[in-house]
Amino acid sequence: MKEHVLVASGFGGQGIMLLGQILATAAMVEDKYSTWLPSYGPEMRGGTANCTVVISEEPIGSPVTDSPRQVIAMNIPSLIKFEKVIQQEGLLVLNSSVIDRDPERDDVEIVRVEANEIAEKLGNTRVANMVILGAFLAKTGAVSEESISKALEMKFGSKKDSLAELNMKAIRAGAESVRK
Amino acid sequence: MSVLTTFKPPKALSGKEFTYCPGCQHGTVHRLIAEVIDELQIQGRTIMVAPVGCSVFAYEFFDVDGTVAAHGRAPAVATGMKRALKDSVVFTYQGDGDLAAIGTAEIVHAANRGEKITTIFINNAIYGMTGGQMAPTTLLGMKTSTCPYGRTVENDGYPVHVCELLKETGGIAYLERTTVNTPQDIRKTRKALRKAFTAQLKGLGFSLVEVLSTCPTNWGMNPIEATEWLEENLKREFKVGLFVDKVGDDQ
Amino acid sequence: MTEKTMVKGNEAMAEAAIRAGCRLYFGYPITPQSEFTEYMAKRLPEVGGSFLQSESEVSAVNMIYGAACTGRRVLTSTSGPGFSLMQEGMSYIAGAELPSVFVNVVRGGPGLGDIQPAQSDYFQATKGGGHGDYHAVVLGPGTIQEAVELISDAFDIADRYRTPVIVLADGMLGQMMEPVIFGKYRDPDSLPDHSEWSLTGAGKREPHKVTSFNIDPYELEKMNMRYQAKYKEIIKNETRYETIRTEDADYLLVGFGTMGRILGSVIRQAREQGIKVGLFRPITLWPFPYDQLKKSAKGKKYVLDVEMSTGQMVEDVRLAVGDSLPVHFYGRTGGVVPNPEEVLQALRKHTEEAE
Numbered sequence: 001m002k003e004h005v006l007v008a009s010g011f012g013g014q015g016i017m018l019l020g021q022i023l024a025t026a027a028m029v030e031d032k033y034s035t036w037l038p039s040y041g042p043e044m045r046g047g048t049a050n051c052t053v054v055i056s057e058e059p060i061g062s063p064v065t066d067s068p069r070q071v072i073a074m075n076i077p078s079l080i081k082f083e084k085v086i087q088q089e090g091l092l093v094l095n096s097s098v099i100d101r102d103p104e105r106d107d108v109e110i111v112r113v114e115a116n117e118i119a120e121k122l123g124n125t126r127v128a129n130m131v132i133l134g135a136f137l138a139k140t141g142a143v144s145e146e147s148i149s150k151a152l153e154m155k156f157g158s159k160k161d162s163l164a165e166l167n168m169k170a171i172r173a174g175a176e177s178v179r180k
Numbered sequence: 181m182s183v184l185t186t187f188k189p190p191k192a193l194s195g196k197e198f199t200y201c202p203g204c205q206h207g208t209v210h211r212l213i214a215e216v217i218d219e220l221q222i223q224g225r226t227i228m229v230a231p232v233g234c235s236v237f238a239y240e241f242f243d244v245d246g247t248v249a250a251h252g253r254a255p256a257v258a259t260g261m262k263r264a265l266k267d268s269v270v271f272t273y274q275g276d277g278d279l280a281a282i283g284t285a286e287i288v289h290a291a292n293r294g295e296k297i298t299t300i301f302i303n304n305a306i307y308g309m310t311g312g313q314m315a316p317t318t319l320l321g322m323k324t325s326t327c328p329y330g331r332t333v334e335n336d337g338y339p340v341h342v343c344e345l346l347k348e349t350g351g352i353a354y355l356e357r358t359t360v361n362t363p364q365d366i367r368k369t370r371k372a373l374r375k376a377f378t379a380q381l382k383g384l385g386f387s388l389v390e391v392l393s394t395c396p397t398n399w400g401m402n403p404i405e406a407t408e409w410l411e412e413n414l415k416r417e418f419k420v421g422l423f424v425d426k427v428g429d430d431q
Numbered sequence: 432m433t434e435k436t437m438v439k440g441n442e443a444m445a446e447a448a449i450r451a452g453c454r455l456y457f458g459y460p461i462t463p464q465s466e467f468t469e470y471m472a473k474r475l476p477e478v479g480g481s482f483l484q485s486e487s488e489v490s491a492v493n494m495i496y497g498a499a500c501t502g503r504r505v506l507t508s509t510s511g512p513g514f515s516l517m518q519e520g521m522s523y524i525a526g527a528e529l530p531s532v533f534v535n536v537v538r539g540g541p542g543l544g545d546i547q548p549a550q551s552d553y554f555q556a557t558k559g560g561g562h563g564d565y566h567a568v569v570l571g572p573g574t575i576q577e578a579v580e581l582i583s584d585a586f587d588i589a590d591r592y593r594t595p596v597i598v599l600a601d602g603m604l605g606q607m608m609e610p611v612i613f614g615k616y617r618d619p620d621s622l623p624d625h626s627e628w629s630l631t632g633a634g635k636r637e638p639h640k641v642t643s644f645n646i647d648p649y650e651l652e653k654m655n656m657r658y659q660a661k662y663k664e665i666i667k668n669e670t671r672y673e674t675i676r677t678e679d680a681d682y683l684l685v686g687f688g689t690m691g692r693i694l695g696s697v698i699r700q701a702r703e704q705g706i707k708v709g710l711f712r713p714i715t716l717w718p719f720p721y722d723q724l725k726k727s728a729k730g731k732k733y734v735l736d737v738e739m740s741t742g743q744m745v746e747d748v749r750l751a752v753g754d755s756l757p758v759h760f761y762g763r764t765g766g767v768v769p770n771p772e773e774v775l776q777a778l779r780k781h782t783e784e785a786e
Contacts, residue, residue, distance in 0.1 A: 028610040036608040061696020225632030245630040253493035260497025289486040
């Protein structure tokens, strides 16, 4: 059974919650089981925010985890908080535009993405979340690009020039950056 | 021989015998409410909410749909009814402990929301049903079983002036304090009740009539002495009069 | 066409209430259920309903009482501290036999506690909470899909038996998202008729009186016996539970709600490790499936009850199982959710002891 257990974490405002929701929705599009669970309460008011996404072929028991298989860290506090709990041989995707230090773990795969720079080239730094999600997808194949595209349409509508299209460009650019 | 009926009970009273003590003015106020319901022809769409206190049985005395709320919660119960059934006429009947102590939050917020309900507030400055304890409206110096040495500011604070508090709330459409000691007072109260229900019927907001009343049993007086005591003491603390009237002339 | 949507638990439950024909909501914001209140504030005006943010949960529950008196479907949502404030009204509502639905998105307690998921309001929900001899029906959904379905059932049960029904969720279920298929919209005009007793203004009929009140102890006893007869019917007709792989199991796990779903993955992992374990998941917490659990536990070597509390439902589990086999307990409290690994550890420990 292939199961993805991802914690995505960053500053409030970096689009972490949306990243997780799009991923979980794309899994739903593929008729997989998926859950999205946010951290909630006072910490979401300006501090770090994180969410957990589980994708599975079987009904999901726990939507929460102490030891994620994969971590997306969008800032240094997130790296510090979650680096130590990643499963061995897990995956750590870093936003290297913001995180200017090296992780300490050497038993996990580390992927660095210049998410802000890539997003800026696309004309909007706010899609850095989708850039890093694209990188995550290229590494894990958790869901297909088509499913992500459908999930974005469900969120933003399907019009040309819509936010869905911009976000999709960011996904592709992020994926491209790790394939290089 | 023909019989001319010149005096009969209002239709909106059920005819059940009142449970009130001799000289208690609940009965007078009940009758006035029923007369107004008859006059406005709203009996068929009226729902009443009785309180906890001496008038806990009030829902039995009126010939309308009725319930009895938890202590102090009548305005919240009435709110739920009115929001569910916008064409109904909903009124609460509450004493001073119920409305001005345990139910303070409910009455203030119902009034402030301009909830389209009517409240009849009986203020006799004492807890009746539980046997004569201090009410939020008990006068300074007045002795009750829970202020046996007389109410003091140091220990109990001041008598609560409900009309004066509520008149500042935005949702009030009609607000008056009356008595039912004399025939003139009774006529004034009847008019106030009619206006209060009219405020609701016109959808103007929340309406309340506070009636200063006697409690001969717990005041330890006979009914005549009680009316005199009300005139001399209760009316000095709680000024009778009109506080808010957005109804205008409904006659 | 049935379409899956990705929805947050709180919003999904709120939408389910609207689809069940509920057009009246009274409530007060409290974490972790506030999205429920917000959703109702937005949606109810769209469907011609009435939303009111009350001044307190004390008022909210009494507004529920008033609205339920009119025979209309009405619901509120809250979390532990707010539900505590509602207990006065719950008792009156049970006594006056008013159909109504309450959702408690439980958080860590006691007192202010925290806002993380918990199951420590089990006693309050199932054993009364308010004063007097009464019960509310208590439903414990394990997934958002089940919560959506149980909200609808909650209204039907409330109407059928003139009783309050509590949906006992938790912060996890309220805050998480997962795919959901919603039921059809029910027309509020096609719902069960309560005109025999409801307060609507008497019109030309005899006035109705709805109260929880009778000053005569013999009469009040009669009222109570009527409630008890009703509870017997509910026990007979409405007791629900789910079993997973109990037939060939050596050991039995018991858990409800979020814990029940987590135990679902525990039994998969345990069986991969050669521990033959099954799951008994009560869905109605009141009425509790005592007889059914007793049957499922028969022949097992032990029962392990797991809760997000220091052990509340375990008392009912012990009542069901009796002395016939050991009943062990594992729980985390204060908003901590047991993870599958620590439950597996507990399973391994008890299995070693049993061998």
